[in-house]
Amino acid sequence: MAKIIVVTSGKGGVGKTTSSAAIGTGLAQRGHSTIIIDFDVGLRNLDLIMGCERRVVYDFVNVINEEATLNQAMIKDKRTDNLYILPASQTRDKDALTEESVAKVLEELKERFEYIICDSPAGIEKGAQMALLFADEAIVVTNPEVSSVRDSDRILGILQSKSLRAREGQEPVKEHLLITRYNPARVNAGEMLSVADVEDILAIPLLGVIPESQDVLKASNQGEPVILNSEAAAGQAYSDAVERLLGKAVEHRFVDEERPGFFKRLLGGRA
Amino acid sequence: MSAPDFQLKGSTVTVVVLELHRYAPEEFSAQLEARIRQAPQLFEGSPVVISLESLDVDHPEVDFEALLTQCRALELRPIAFRALPPRFSAAAAATGLAVLPPGTARGRNIPSREAAPAAAEPEPAVELHTESSPQRPGSRPTRTITRPVRSGQQIYAEGGDLIVLAQVSEGAEVLADGNIHIYGALRGRALAGVHGDASARIFCQNMDAELISVAGHFLLSDALTESVHRKPAQVALQGDVLNVSAL
Numbered sequence: 001m002a003k004i005i006v007v008t009s010g011k012g013g014v015g016k017t018t019s020s021a022a023i024g025t026g027l028a029q030r031g032h033s034t035i036i037i038d039f040d041v042g043l044r045n046l047d048l049i050m051g052c053e054r055r056v057v058y059d060f061v062n063v064i065n066e067e068a069t070l071n072q073a074m075i076k077d078k079r080t081d082n083l084y085i086l087p088a089s090q091t092r093d094k095d096a097l098t099e100e101s102v103a104k105v106l107e108e109l110k111e112r113f114e115y116i117i118c119d120s121p122a123g124i125e126k127g128a129q130m131a132l133l134f135a136d137e138a139i140v141v142t143n144p145e146v147s148s149v150r151d152s153d154r155i156l157g158i159l160q161s162k163s164l165r166a167r168e169g170q171e172p173v174k175e176h177l178l179i180t181r182y183n184p185a186r187v188n189a190g191e192m193l194s195v196a197d198v199e200d201i202l203a204i205p206l207l208g209v210i211p212e213s214q215d216v217l218k219a220s221n222q223g224e225p226v227i228l229n230s231e232a233a234a235g236q237a238y239s240d241a242v243e244r245l246l247g248k249a250v251e252h253r254f255v256d257e258e259r260p261g262f263f264k265r266l267l268g269g270r271a
Numbered sequence: 272m273s274a275p276d277f278q279l280k281g282s283t284v285t286v287v288v289l290e291l292h293r294y295a296p297e298e299f300s301a302q303l304e305a306r307i308r309q310a311p312q313l314f315e316g317s318p319v320v321i322s323l324e325s326l327d328v329d330h331p332e333v334d335f336e337a338l339l340t341q342c343r344a345l346e347l348r349p350i351a352f353r354a355l356p357p358r359f360s361a362a363a364a365a366t367g368l369a370v371l372p373p374g375t376a377r378g379r380n381i382p383s384r385e386a387a388p389a390a391a392e393p394e395p396a397v398e399l400h401t402e403s404s405p406q407r408p409g410s411r412p413t414r415t416i417t418r419p420v421r422s423g424q425q426i427y428a429e430g431g432d433l434i435v436l437a438q439v440s441e442g443a444e445v446l447a448d449g450n451i452h453i454y455g456a457l458r459g460r461a462l463a464g465v466h467g468d469a470s471a472r473i474f475c476q477n478m479d480a481e482l483i484s485v486a487g488h489f490l491l492s493d494a495l496t497e498s499v500h501r502k503p504a505q506v507a508l509q510g511d512v513l514n515v516s517a518l
Contacts (some may be wrong), residue, residue, distance in 0.1 A: 124423075150422055153440045157421025172418070201458075203419055203438055 002110035005117050005245075006135035008159075010151030011123030014143045015180040015210070018220060019238070020119035021049045021138065022227040026242030027085035028083035029227075032114045033120050035074065039131035041096055041120035045089055050077065051223025061089035064101040070108055073159045079228065084113075085251030086115040094127035106134050123181040124158055139207060139245075143181045144193040149201050152177075156202065176243060178206035183212040184257040195255055279319065287314065288353070292507065294333045299340045305316045307345055319347045323352040324373055335366050391445070409448055420445055420459065427465075441481060450474070461506075463490075469508050478504035488513045 007020040017040075024036040038046035041061060047053040058068035063086070070086075077083035089096065107124070108114050120131035132138060135247050136157050142152040144208065160166055161171050166173070179198055186192040195209055210216075215232035229235040233254050240250045307314045319342060326333075335352075342349050345440075351369035363370060383418075411431035420426055422437060422442030433447035438455035445451055446462045450473055455463065456477035464471030464486040473486050478499050483490050485508040495515060503518040 150441060153422040154442065156419070157424045157440075157443070160418060160421070161424070200456075201440070203455075 001111055002105060003115055003136050004110075004134050004136045005039075005139060006120055006132040006159075007117060007141060008120035008155050009122065009140045009141040009148070009170060010124060010128075010133055010155040011025040011143075011148045014141050014148050015216075016122070016141050017045045017049050018209075018216060018226065019139065019141050019178055019180065020076045020117050021046065021225040022235075022238040023242055023245065024115070024117045025077070025080050025083060025225040026239055027117075027245070028077070028126055030081045030246065031082065033082040033112070034115040034117065035086060035109055035113045036117040036119060037086040037109075038119050039097075039127060040119065041127060042090065042093045043121065044083060044090040046087040046119050048223060049073075049220050050085050050120050050225065052077070052085055053223070056087045059063065059087045059089040060105075061092045061096045063105055079224075080189065082193060085179045089093060094121070094125070094130070097103075097127070097130045099130070099133065101132055103134065124154060128155070129158065131160055132159055132173075133162070135173050136165070137157070137176065139176045139178050140182055140202070140204065141178050142198060142202070144179055144183075144187065144191065144195075144198055149193065149198055152202060156204065175204040176245065177202055177204045178207045178210065181212040182209045182254065184255065188257055195252075206252070207237040207244055208237055209252055209255050210237045210241070235270050286350070287317050287347075288400050289319050289321045289347075289349075290324065291326050291333075291338075293327065293330065293359050294338060296334070296337055296341070298337070300345075302347055303341065303347075309336075315346045316348060317346075318350045320351045320353050321349055321368075322353040323356060323359070326356070328356075331363065336348070336360075337361050339366055339368070413449075414447070434443070435449065438477075447471070456501075457483075460484075461505070463507075471508075473506040474504075474518065477501055483513070483515070485513060490515065 006022070007016050008149040009016050020036050024034050028034045036046060037060060038044060040249045047056050055075050058073040060073065063070055063073045069081040074084045074086055077085060082117065106116065118131045118135065140156060142148050156175060159175065163173050165171065177199065179195060182195070183192055187194045211233045213232060213234040215229055216226050217235050219229060226232060226235050227238040230239070237254050240253060243250045243270055313393050315324065321338070338475035339349050348370060349423050351371050352363050353371040354371050355363050356375035360370070406457050413432045413434060414426070414428035415434045415436070416426055417436045418438040418453050420439045420443040422440045424467040425444045426446070428447035428449065432447055432449040433451045435445060435453045435455065439445050439453055439457050439459045441460065443457040443459035444462070445453070445459070446465050448464065448468060449467045451463045451473045455482045457475040459480065461473050461480055462484040463473045467486050469486040473483055478495060479501050480495070481492050483506050485506060488508055488511065499515050505513055505518055506513060508514050
């Protein structure tokens with residue numbers, strides 16, 4: 001049975017698209033056929049992060065309006081097997097999406113894929129609600145700071161009241177917390193909320209903690225999901241998160257401050 | 272094994288109880304009709320239990336069939352007899368209605384619209400009141416929430432108490448006409464007794480509220496002292512002062 005997973009946050013710029021790209025790639029790497037849909041109609045980004053911006057011909061809105069077939073709009077990832085991207089339209093707005101038309105596209109995708117990742121736009125308005133409407137599970141991306149945590153709390157409320165599962169009284173959407181841009185040193189310095197603080201406020205199970213890292217920005221600019229960089233701490237943290245999403249118990253890493261080794265201290269290098 | 276087609280459950284319902292003091296067929300019909308006319312919607316098609324608790328001990332035999340016919344003619348639906356004197360059992364059984372033991376709960380009289388003139392009249396032969404047996408008189412419906420109340424959500428328990436078995440997040444609001452019990456952290460706003468019940472209280476496991484209010488008297492988070500902050504606490508109105516005390 002295909003699973004629809006929405007990646008959402010309320011607040012913008014916390015790493016929804018980066019996380020969608022990484023987790024979608026991670027699922028495909030493990031042999032699960034996966035499609036990532038960009039729901040941010042008007043502010044298309046996923047194609048850039050996935051490095052397929054030059055291959056976009058048709059988009060999600062074309063499929064919705066039946067101007068193109070799914071096959072024409074889906075872009076096959078060149079690096080990872082089993083992985084497709086459905087880009088958003090850059091020239092339309094969120095009103096292009098209607099409940100019936102999105103449902104129809106998702107039904108068709110459910111026949112072909114194991115995982116459908118919906119990359120939600122920021123905010124709590126129509127675009128975000130459309131992205132979470134059909135979700136079975138939700139990955140709530142949060143930065144360890146108060147405004148991001150509060151917005152995540154808000155979107156959790158919307159998930160439990162406005163999703164189709166809530167509306168039809170089915171089992172509620174399964175929630176996962178993904179903390180991104182985590183910097184243990186700054187937490188210890190009291191400049192950032194700790195994992196425990198965020199967990200306490202949001203009270204949902206922790207899927208992963210992604211350390212703050214230059215590798216993430218570099219990966220985004222190069223159009224390569226950071227999970228493909230197995231050397232980078234952020235890449236490893238996303239891999240762990242994917243394992244947990246698939247039901248494996250993996251211990252959390254990158255949560256505590258790393259003590260610089262002897263040579264690093266001697267040479268004054270930076271992590 | 273296939274699922275059963277039905278389930279047997281115990282349940283309580285509120286019914287109208289017709290408490291018979293005496294039975295004289297002509298007077299009965301007239302009095303009952305007059306009583307029903309005061310609130311026809313309340314009684315139309317309503318299930319009725321006929322109680323013989325306050326019937327005189329030496330009251331002559333009652334013609335139950337006639338009594339039921341009169342009730343039905345006035346759109347009542349008798350469903351059972353209650354506190355039937357043993358000497359009437361055979362006659363009552365013949366009607367096919369259920370027989371209930373004497374009631375334990377105190378009934379609530381349905382107020383008569385013409386209270387003053389009614390008092391001057393001789394004691395009416397029929398008294399109608401509603402009753403819901405295992406519930407205590409005056410008990411109110413309680414709303415129970417099992418999931419966290421998130422930022423931006425608002426929960427209102429109308430006419431009764433509110434119980435939240437999880438947290439109330441910052442930016443969330445819980446309101447009740449009665450008391451509010453929160454078995455998680457209270458980080459948002461809680462307003463008890465919103466329709467002026469000054470005896471309403473707020474109880475929570477972890478007091479970290481943005482705002483608390485009882486019957487319109489409110490306190491903001493900065494008024495919370497160290498002794499109750501993030502600790503189990505209750506909020507009650509004493510005179511005009513809202514008191515927050517540790518539990």
